[in-house]
Amino acid sequence: MLNMKKNILILALLAFSIFQCQSQLLWKITGNGLKHPSYLFGTHHLIPISFLDSVPELYKAFNSCEVMVGELVISNIDASVLIQQAAMLPKNIEMKDLLSEQEYNMVDNELKSVLKIGLKDVASMNPTLILTLYEMEMFKKLIGVSDDVQSDSYFQLVATEKGKKVIGLETAEEQISFLFGNGTLERQADVLVETVLQKERIIKEMEHLNRLYKTGKIDNLLVSANQRGKITDMTDEEYAKLVDNRNANWSTKIPQLIDQSPCFIAVGALHLSGKNGLIKLLQKAGYKLTPTSMTLPKAK
Secondary structure: OOOHHHHHHHHHOOOOOOHHHOOOOEEEEEOOOOOOOEEEEEEOOOOOHHHHHHOOOHHHHHHHOOEEEEOOOOOOHHHHHHHHHHOEOOOOOOHHHHOOHHHHHHHHHHHHHHOOOOHHHHOOEOHHHHHHHHHHHHHHHHHOOOOOOOHHHHHHHHHHHOOOEEEEOOOHHHHHHHHHOOOOHHHHHHHHHHHHHOHHHHHHHHHHHHHHHHOOOHHHHHHHHOOOOOOOOOOHHHHHHHHHHHHHHHHHHHHHHHHHOOEEEEEEHHHOOOOOOHHHHHHHOOOEEEEOOOOOOOOO
16 A cells, blocks of 8 residues: 555655746846745756756755755645645545446546545545556656655655755645635546546646656746646636646745845746746746756756
8 A cells, every 4th residue: 555644745745837937947136135046946847856956056055055945845744734634535435436337437447547546535525636656656666766755855855854944935735726716626536537447648748748747848838737628637717726726825925034044945947937927927026046057958
């Protein structure tokens, strides 16, 4: 059985940018009266930790900062308990109530093939969590990623070891709202079924997103995330809740943090670019954001 707590925390940090922002994952924040620079880094949960070695100036930037800022503090026990509870379906509902018999059997067989567990083993889990566990395991096997720690959480773990302060941009309650309150249970179940049905297409899309990330093309990530028309695509409302609204909230908190101490801020790469991305929002607030290097290694 998978380590549920670990995967729920990963999910909580999941969390899968404008055209002047090509080929960059790491940005230096200066200006607006800052005494010391801070840094903004875009993460991706399905990239091996070894990839971080290839990002120019990354570790130098991290080591120069006193505070590590993430989406959520993953070591917060109370937060993990709340998120774990929220990942469960209401007591009177199980997955069999959300799927037809044919859909149930199809998803059950696929989970057994990929996760080595069936729907009865996760019958009370939220469809979004089941989908995330399935996609993560499927793609980890495909690309050979075996790290127990994802880049999302890696920096928090290292910061803790180094005695740096770790701060979250969101509370557990906010994460729960974004991750498990986005779309009805029926909509979430439909996405799960469609993902299994369109497995080969989903794998190709995930491979494409990985290539974009590895080459730092955050503007192209934004374009991909804003595709519409397929059941598995986010709706405008879902995207606004998961990305834009969070960016707006974070952009009011980040200035307070970087004004106090030099911070290394690591959030999902999708949050960086676009007119509603953190780069533009922080620039509008008077800060200067500069890419640390214009060259990243080619994706393999």
